[in-house]
Amino acid sequence: MSDIPLASRLEGLTIENWKVVKKRIKTIDDQSGAFSSGYEVQNIKDGRFGFMKAMNYDYAFKVLKPGKTSTDFMQELTENYNYEKELLELCKEKRMSRIVTAIGHGEYRPPSEIIPVPYLIFEIADGNLQKVKSKKDLTLAWKLGVIHGFLVGLSQLHRQRIVHQDVKPSNVLIFGHNVSKLSDLGNATRYDKKSPMWHRDCHCGDLSYAPIELLYSYYSPNWDTRRLGADLFMAGGIITYLITDSDFLSLLSSNLPDIYKPHSFGGTFEDVKPHIMQAYYKTIDEIKERIDISIRKELIEIISQLTHPIPEERGLPIGKGFYTSLPQYSLNRYISIIDRLSKKYEMTKT
């Protein structure tokens, strides 16, 4: 038996109908997660390419936390894998066009190995938003198209009471010119069937994109506020990123006086609210200046509503001189506006 974990040496093998072409060095471009390896694969029947996420249990055991048995850990990883697989199947079943769904899955275990390698195969993209953005000189029309795409994807998840919880530029994949889809449901959870990794209410994916309240350990007891609100904040973060090259949370944190920054402030979220609000207004004011005048008013309204630092006030400002039959955290209105802005912008440019 080799010292190198099986999941790390799949290159050249053919698993089911997939030929493992090339191992990917872990980059922001894949969605392989902490305990997995990524490969480029090709279907031997129809020739299409895909991305394989192979669970690396061996590696996971090496970083086993003290106090946790390997059996428990193995069970936990398997549960997580199965949960993600089920979510992906549901997305496929519900025809979520803007979610990167699995095109294959299975478990590989040659007779000589004890530990199996469960895997998922995804459609392959031209790159993620972060990578594509650094390569191209992008127009506003392109950006609006990308915003529209990932918002639709998020809305498709929300309609099924699934929340993504790790919406960030590297999880927005670009297909073709500007078809954007949301990927990596590794941190996602469902309202009626909680992800096994969601044993803590404050769990989220990458904290450097997380909604501000979680950084102060505040989480609403209401699922919609806590979970849908978190997705909305992160979505606002991506729109900001497309305009300013910086994420909303980074800009917001930079406008907070040092003493109130999450890593130094010891009070509660309630205590820090007036200062976060001040930083929020300042951030919105700064972003506003960077938006094309033709769509400034509408787009800044969207960003400000999605990124409102108080989760209870995030989303549609229902009851504040604004009437709609839509729920507070619905993305439909934003999608319509972006669609309209996109057309409006095209018209002003022609």
Place this chain on the structure above:
Amino acid sequence: MNNLQEDSRKHVIPKWLEYRKAVGTRELVVPRKIHFEINAATKESIKTDIEEFKENPTSEMACRLMGAGIIIGDNQLSHNMAAFIADRGGVDTLSIKLADKILNVAHNAEPVSEVDVRISKLRKWLLEYHRSAIGWIELSRAFTIKGQKEKAKRAAMIALQLAPHDRYIVRCGVRLFLHLNDFDRAFYYVNKASKDHFDPWIKATEINVAIISERKLPDMKKFLPRNISHNELFDFSELFESSGSLELDAGNDKKARKQFRLAWENPSDNVITHAEWVLRNRLPGMRESTVLKFDRSLEATTWIKYYELKIDEAMSTAREWELEEPYSTYPFNVGSCIASNAGRPELGVDIAKRGLLINPDDVGLYNNLCYALLRAGDVPGASKHISRLKIKDGTDRDIFHQATLGLYAFRKNNVDEGRQFYLEAITRFKQKGKPDLQASALLNYALAEVEARTPEYPEIANRSLKVTEGLKDPNVILLRKQLQDKLNPLQQI
């Protein structure tokens, strides 16, 4: 001239610094007790991105990592990435601005604007962001500096409604209401803030407002912890200082000293200011054994320099103090007094006028202005304001007015009337058992006699100098010097 050792300074009152300065002080700090934890997903994501950046350094990735550094508190990471962005550019202006801010490039600093410009900017800001509590309290401060009290009050009340428990907002609001002598309102807001949760800074303010407004005081023991670490002492220093002050007023000097020692172990800037007042006015015996960084307080430093008779330094510190607390009459009062006593009445006039721009109804400042104008020989100038000096109810203020009216009468050649005012003031200070003030009044009287060249001036002046010999009060020392300087050439003739 006013009494500089005002009793109103015996309370521990928060300063109202502008927001950007206030957040730089330790007063608003709420330190983390538990280390800020970053989850595995974040660590992994940042690690991957750093590796990617090393392979292929781009400004876009630098932006991402600069932001991550800010959020997780990795200053080195955000600084390195900011330097890369500043060097390479190629990203949006806002990200470049952020990089500059991290690198402390000066053009990001908001310029200090005139108060009118500031008001206009704040109004515009609040029109858009009307729920900004910080914006409202800043507007209130700007209105206070302009002397627009009602507007200041309204703005502060909105701020307090938006953030009724915030330490900064509550203490600023209370400072305003005390400034406006609206003690009930000050107590209402501070009491409301401290009702639901205990904050030693707000509690200390509440106790001082209760003392000022003569309300029933809560049992201090309930709020003063017995075993307290050096770091925690900072947060409780105002409470211990207030407790010491109460004990002192109750005549329990021993207990007061104990509480003061605790407060002075790790004091806030306000405690330092107050400690200087205590050491100067109430417990001078403790000065030798007390080690405090008085330079942390502009008010304390002004006094220390003045007592050391370093007049230029005292004046320049008083000017800084004016700028730090422009809403307060006190730095203007002290500055104009020092200037006039040091024989620079023209400067005293300027300072008093600056103070009156902000506090146009402050009678104390009018008294200083009249005194400085009269000392500078501008009798018509003093005539414009002298009617504001009223003698009403026998308070200390009345006695100062009396003395200034005495000088005015002398300058108008009504020597008998002037003498009458002065002698009455001197007698009343004597009756009140205030030897330093009595001496100051006596020396001022002698100066007036000398300047009027009355037949009695040699005797009065020499007697005044003799009687006041050995007194350590800087007002007395400076007035004696002025008198001596006026007398010497006359005696040589």
